[in-house]
Amino acid sequence: MVGIDLYTPVEKAMRVLRTLDVDFYDVAATYSRSISISIFGRGIREAISKVDIGLGVRAFKNKGLGVAYTQSLDESDIEETVRRAVKYARAAQPDPYFKGIPGPSRAQRVPELCDKEIVDLTIEETIKIPRNMIDACECVRRGGMYRGGFSANYTKYSLMTSTGVDIEEEKTAVSASIQPVYREGDDVGSSHEFDYGVRLSDIDPYWIGRRAAEKAIEQFGSKRIKSCMLPLILSPEASSTLFMSLLLALSGERAVKGRTFASNLIGKRITQENLEVNDDGTIPGAIASSTYDGEGVPRRPVKVIKDGIVLTFLHNSYSAGIINVESTGHAIRDGYRGHVDAGPSNVKVNPGDSTLEEILHETKRGILVVNASFSPNIVSGELSTTIDEGFLIERGEKVFPIKNLMVGGHILDLYKNIDMISKEGRIFGGGHFFPSIRIKEARLSGE
Structure with a gap:
């Protein structure tokens, strides 16, 4: 869904690896973009948008493993990362349990794992969701203090191996939670509710807020019992x-x-x-x-x-x-x-x-x-x-x-x-x- 090319940098790393003396190797690249909103007190504490991209190499030589990664997809940085992984593999202690890495297998694509609504989310749209959870809590009982948050993530992933694996997948994820705390004198009622999924429609902020508040109220008057x-x-x-x-x-x-x-x-x-x-x-x-x-x-x-x-x-x-x-x-x-x-x-x-x-x-x-x-x-x-x-x-x-x-x-x-x-x-x-x-x-x- 997002026009990020991971295939080309992965293939560049594979071309370098093919020229080096190693037994097995794989190259993985990921691009992820996330938005997270945190709740504190009676409102939004902070909103963070983050992008992470990188490429990692695993190289095996004489049953020794070397790992290196870079967050730059420039050709020179990719080559340097490959050579570091190979250097580490040659210096590593042999692992007697290592038998190799898997070869390619055909599989039917699992559908409905990437939601365009999450991919297109803006910070402005995202902030409404934790606010809706707070509003739902306040409809049940006013005056609470709250912790919680909302996050949405899109990830694109590419993997190639020396044994012929060549795959690319996209996925989204979303989660929301809230913990209300209510007070009546010295008595405290607190609870927690959450939900998560791969689609924005998988979570209902109003249900999460209402349910959390209802459960919190039920905790008033709690008592200790004997062992x-x-x-x-x-x-x-x-x-x-x-x-x-x-x-x-x-x-x-x-x-x-x-x-x-x-x-x-x-x-x-x-x-x-x-x-x-x-x-x-x-x-x-x-x-x-x-x-x-x-x-x-x-x-x-x-x-x-x-x-x-x-x-x-x-x-x-x-x-x-x-x-x-x-x-x-x-x-x-x-x-x-x-x-x-x-x-x-x-x-x-x-x-x-x-x-x-x-x-x-x-x-x-x-x-x-x-x-x-x-x-x-x-x-x-x-x-x-x-x-x-x-x-x-x-x-x-x-x-x-x-x-x-x-x-x-x-x-x-x-x-x-x-x-x-x-x-x-x-x-x-x-x-x-x-x-x-x-x-x-x-x-x-x-x-």
Whole structure:
């Protein structure tokens, strides 16, 4: 959509590399343009427009890797960058796990990933969106103090490799969030709401503002409870962090080299039999979709958990080579800067058999977790997190909002204790789907 030529500078770098004594190489160039608006207090704090462009080279010699990048696309700077990468590769220690880089594969283009409305956005148009979120909050309750913001991004990406990969993709992304804080004497009500996607129409600033304000008001009168063992009912926002933490721990080099809590889980049942988790980077119009991954491997749907059993790691070509399997198409490249990692794309947890109302009704006493981050230590799996928003539940009803309550333990113990999954859930970014879940018992630290 934007007339930026990345093909020519990438091809210039490739021509130089072809004349040098290296085993494998790739060249990536990206152009990105972003607009971001930050909210502070009762208005707009700042508006920033930024353009970033650059070209990066990875060169491999005798299993050694050299990386260099430049933010100049002048021919002399490109050649100097290529020669630096090759110099570093020749000096690098050999990596015995390196098997090569992927070759070309044909793939059907994933549609609806670039929105012209975002590409054409101006600062003046952008500022209206956070203002609309503030106005929506004020319609629910006046006098709040706010934090949050809005961002829109367009990225164009080009990749060529010595093995014949030659791809170019464009993508847009947009996100918005707001956190209202209201006061009644010494009492404080605060919450947070957000949304994101690839199209401007994927977010509704009025809904975000209204929902954030309504949730904040519900937090007035929060109380502490004593330390105990209770069931947890996780909202989709909270359950998303639990599932994403597991998939991150199943991704890439760290996972296959035994450096995460999930490294030894392949083939093991970790939770109830009806839990299924899929990863799919081919969903049209979804935030984590693309036709190819960061190494030019076609994206494809991958079943990660079936019947409660972990089936696979999420691989780039390097981690796949370590255990002699194929890449799953989950390489993530840090733009033109050269680093290639692995991670999940669009994560979908299959819905269960119960409505949220039925889950609450089945809970004699427990905690409804509205907002919390279930992100453990990625090596040990140990978890200690604060429930930022939640309610004490008794006989299926909200009794009062809770505060200063922490969840502790091992993340896999939480998975073992999942006993109910909701039919309904929330779609995030047009591709992720997370239901509400109940964890039948968790260790809570309060008073």
